[in-house]
Amino acid sequence: MKINQNTVLEGKKVVLVPYTSAHVPRYHDWMKSEELQRLTASEPLSLEQEYEMQCSWREDADKCTFIILDAEKWSSQKASEEDCMVGDVNLFLTNSEDPTVGEIEIMIAEPSCRGRGFGKEATLIMMFYGKHDPVGDATNSV
Secondary structure (H helix, E strand, C coil), X not given: CHHHCCCEEECCCEEEEECCHHHHHHHHHHCCCHHHHHHHCCCCCCHHHHHHHHHHHHHCCCXXXXXXXXXXXXXXXXXXXXXXXXXXXXXXXXXXXXCCCEEEEEEECCHHHCCCCHHHHHHHXXXXXXXXXXXXXXXXXX
């Protein structure tokens, strides 16, 4: 979704950044996991197909996708953004008449990052963002 292309949402544990082509290689590696494919009802894609999917999601008016970063790693500036990736969170706008109605999906892809509250915080941030910033002009700490 283009409305979040310049949006960064910061929490205490996670930072949400727009899903860009720079994230695709790591995301593609995650999605090779049979466990993640099963849990997300996904089919394996080629790297080229993954890039195409990222582009289509960026253009879709009803999908808003962020990559979830480990805030501690990200704030240190010593790690690349790709090295800070832990998962993704998506907001699907399901009611064109009411932009506060939607569906949230979350994936903590890095096994070592599960059970640490990253998913909970990312979900709460995304709920707040979906309700309070529907035009997508935020660079916020939530």
